[in-house]
Amino acid sequence: KQEVTQIPAALSVPEGENLVLNCSFTDSAIYNLQWFRQDPGKGLTSLLLIQSSQREQTSGRLNASLDKSSGRSTLYIAASQPGDSATYLCHLVVSPSGTYKYIFGTGTRLKVLA
Amino acid sequence: DGGITQSPKYLFRKEGQNVTMSCEQNLNHDAMYWYRQDPGQGLRLIYYSQIVNDFQKGDIAEGYSVSREKKESFPLTVTSAQKNPTAFYLCASSIFGDTEAFFGQGTRLTVV
Numbered sequence: 001k002q003e004v005t006q007i008p009a010a011l012s013v014p015e016g017e018n019l020v021l022n023c024s025f026t027d028s029a030i031y032n033l034q035w036f037r038q039d040p041g042k043g044l045t046s047l048l049l050i051q052s053s054q055r056e057q058t059s060g061r062l063n064a065s066l067d068k069s070s071g072r073s074t075l076y077i078a079a080s081q082p083g084d085s086a087t088y089l090c091h092l093v094v095s096p097s098g099t100y101k102y103i104f105g106t107g108t109r110l111k112v113l114a
Numbered sequence: 115d116g117g118i119t120q121s122p123k124y125l126f127r128k129e130g131q132n133v134t135m136s137c138e139q140n141l142n143h144d145a146m147y148w149y150r151q152d153p154g155q156g157l158r159l160i161y162y163s164q165i166v167n168d169f170q171k172g173d174i175a176e177g178y179s180v181s182r183e184k185k186e187s188f189p190l191t192v193t194s195a196q197k198n199p200t201a202f203y204l205c206a207s208s209i210f211g212d213t214e215a216f217f218g219q220g221t222r223l224t225v226v
Contacts (some may be wrong), residue, residue: 046214105156
């Protein structure tokens with residue numbers, strides 16, 4: 001069974017720090033991996049999508065990488081700001097037996113202090 | 115504006131009652147999804163639909179029902195068989211089953 005773990009579960013840092021959030025998965029047969037942020041009581045905002053054939057994607061201060069062989073994706077946040085405070089979730093689309101399965105990671109709760 | 119609209123934002127259910135929440139998208143996406151979010155448990159898939167008039171159970175389908183009669187609409191009914199329905203419900207859509215997903219703002223269901 002595919003398991004998706006995010007480390008750390010919670011993180012509190014001063015403004016301006018560069019951050020690395022980790023997403024680990026057990027099965028490398030993925031279609032894509034997507035990073036989201038969720039503000040309290042709100043829906044999910046898509047940050048970056050990495051297709052199975054890609055190694056990384058960048059958007060502004062965000063960079064996400066994918067290493068299928070090691071079962072790991074990292075989300076890099078440069079020069080963190082208080083507005084980055086949110087829960088960050090990774091999401092995998094896999095197809096272990098011909099049908100799609102959709103799996104969310106456990107999440108990292110980030111707080112950036114001004 | 116293109117997007118996904120969930121309604122209502124807050125929903126209350128009495129014991130033994132069925133309730134339905136709406137999910138509408140104008141993105142022309144074929145695939146739509148329903149997730150449930152509980153504090154400390156993350157998001158879990160309830161049902162998904164790859165195409166009109168077809169849907170599949172997710173990991174926690176018991177006590178829920180869906181329909182997909184129109185491409186843009188994927189309503190979720192929480193039946194009386196769902197014994198612990200209090201949660202935050204999120205709807206999503208994507209062009210196809212393996213492409214980028216977009217989410218609505220959620221419906222918070224509370225049992226009164």
